Amino acid sequence: MSADIAPHGTTIVAIATAEGVVMAGDRRATMGNLIASRDIEKVHPADAYSLIGIAGTAGIGIELMRLFQVELEHYEKIEGAMLSLDGKANRLAAMVRGNLGAAMQGLAVVPLFAGFDLAPSDPSKAGRIFSFDVAGGLYEETGFDAIGSGSLFAKSALKKKYRAGVSTQDAIRLAVEALYDAADDDTATGGPDLSRKIYPVVMTATADSTHRLTDAEITAVAEDVVAGRMENPGG
Amino acid sequence: MAMQFYASPEQVQRDRSEYARKGIARGRSAVVLTYEGGILLVAENLTSLRKISELYDKIGFAAVGRYNEFESLRRAGVRMADLNGYSYDRRDVTGRALANAYTQTLGAIFTETQKPYEVEICVAQVGATPESDELYRITYDGSVMDEPGFMAMGGQAEAISNVLRSRHDATADVAAALALAVEALSSVGGENNTPREIGESQLEVAVLDRSRKGRAFRRISGAALTTLLGGGKDVPEKEVGEAGDVVPPAPGEDKPTVSAASVDLEGKPAADETPAKKPGRSKGPAEGS
Known part of the structure; x- marks a missing residue:
């Protein structure tokens, strides 16, 4: 089976906030029933104002992300202006479509794209999230979205807790909670690893730029979430 | 059939050189110089079309001459840098390799085509210290020169260079470096060899910021440029602009x-x-x- 020949990345969540977007991903990659990696990083900045997370075949996903990063930077330098956020999403959709052949043979990869829109048609909705299907379909999501094997549980958790206009700080907490819930019920998603100090990668994109939470910042949030679950396992 | 008259290779080269030099001398000038915090690139430019640009993380580009010609060179440079960075690693993209590619291209164009490119370009790579900065001057015939900390290109480049040579200080701050660059640019072209005034709107200014991780190139325009031209030192980093030029449409x-x-x-x-x-x-x- 294709799941056994190459590592698979699992759950990514994205949340639109008052200031922009938050994206978080767990750290596990699986190969069949094995854990291929405990500390893979599946959420990356696409450029100064947008983030990309990948689920599916890790090798293809990382390559897709790298090429996408280069394309955005290249366009920016050649044309002297950034692509619009919709333009970036459309480009990524075309790249996912290009992988359809491999996807049909079992090496599927699906990204999640989110960013701060520097020129939004509605200024109150500057943080935007786009999801994709393997055929290159592009769908703008409202509020939040998740991809990967644990996305069902992550989305269910977010559905109950998400409120429009949530602050970035609260959204970071929500994202880590949602990943905890995904890890709780999905074997392919890794939870916060207290013994090894491996915590989810959390990034934000706001009017300032993208920011990856430092080790200290994410440790504080993750330990807090785990402490909460000690008292109430259901969150 | 038209008779082909014999022209010696020396004569052909001389004619082409003269043609290219005349074309370059007609345009406005640009200067590039190192300062304590990085490399400053300043061009006199009345249009919104760019003479200064980012090539890669630590590498900038400045050019004078015909726009369409140096723009195609700039694009080729960006393409080469991005492709090499993607194929290998970001560290493997160097100013020297880009300068090398430019000399090859310009040298081939100069010898093999009817008309040489009327351009002069600078590839600048910022290092950890002013001593490790690299400035390459590549001329229309493909010759390359490694410049010591400062260079001027375009019409009356020699006179501008003289001003820079006498006053250049690699330990100056950005405001002092900009003042020197503007003074050098405005030292030529006035009536009766008197200095002229170059307004803020006629300047295109960018820096390769030594202290920045990743993409070091930043344009300085608007309020930040006004502050700097006024001798102000503390320009907030946010006002210095993004690596790219402008927000999307x-x-x-x-x-x-x-x-x-x-x-x-x-x-x-x-x-x-x-x-x-x-x-x-x-x-x-x-x-x-």
């Missing part, structure tokens, strides 16, 4: 974003919209149909 009032025929679907209140017609949403999921 804003959605226009009458500019459709869904399709060219969708004007009547845009800008309606959310209540009127059916889910299938939300802006930015194209069709339902593939598995849905």
Whole structure:
């Protein structure tokens, strides 16, 4: 089976906030029933104002992300202006479509794209999230979205807790909670690893730029979430 | 049949050189110089078309001469840098390799085509210290020179260079370096060899910031440029601009974003919209149909 020949990345969540977007991903990659990696990083900045997370075949996903990063930077330098956020999403959709052949043979990869829109048609909705299907379909999501094997549980958790206009700080907490819930019920998603100090990668994109939470910042949030679950396992 | 007269190779080269030099001398000049915090690139430019640009993380580009010619060289440089960085590693993109590629291209154009490029370009790479900065001057015939900390290109470059040579200080701050660059540029072209005034709107200014991780190139314009020209030192980092030039094009009032025929679907209140017609949403999921 294709799941056994190459590592698979699992759950990514994205949340639109008052200031922009938050994206978080767990750290596990699986190969069949094995854990291929405990500390893979599946959420990356696409450029100064947008983030990309990948689920599916890790090798293809990382390559897709790298090429996408280069394309955005290249366009920016050649044309002297950034692509619009919709333009970036459309480009990524075309790249996912290009992988359809491999996807049909079992090496599927699906990204999640989110960013701060520097020129939004509605200024109150500057943080935007786009999801994709393997055929290159592009769908703008409202509020939040998740991809990967644990996305069902992550989305269910977010559905109950998400409120429009949530602050970035609260959204970071929500994202880590949602990943905890995904890890709780999905074997392919890794939870916060207290013994090894491996915590989810959390990034934000706001009017300032993208920011990856430092080790200290994410440790504080993750330990807090785990402490909460000690008292109430259901969150 | 038209008779081909014999022209010696020396004569051909001389003619081409003269043609290229004349073309370059007609244009406005640019200077590049190192300072304590990085490399400063300043061009006199009345248009919104750029003479200064980013090539890669630590590498900048400045040019004078014919716009279409140096723009095609700039694009080729960006393409080469991005391709090498993607194929190998970001560290493997160097100013020397880019300068090398430019000399090859310009040298081939000079000897093999009817008309040489009327351009002079600078490839600048910022290092950890002013001593490790690299400035390459590449001229229309493909010759390359490694410049010591400062260089001037364009019409009357020699006179501008003299001003820079006598006063250049690699330990100066950015405001002092900019003042020197503007003084050098304005030292030529005035009536009776008197200095002239170059306004803020005639300057294109950028820096390769030594202290920045990743992409070091920043344009300085607007309020930040005014402050710096006034001798101000503390320009907030946010005002110094982004690595890229400008924000993406804003959605226009009458500019459709869904399709060219969708004007009547845009800008309606959310209540009127059916889910299938939300802006930015194209069709339902593939598995849905």
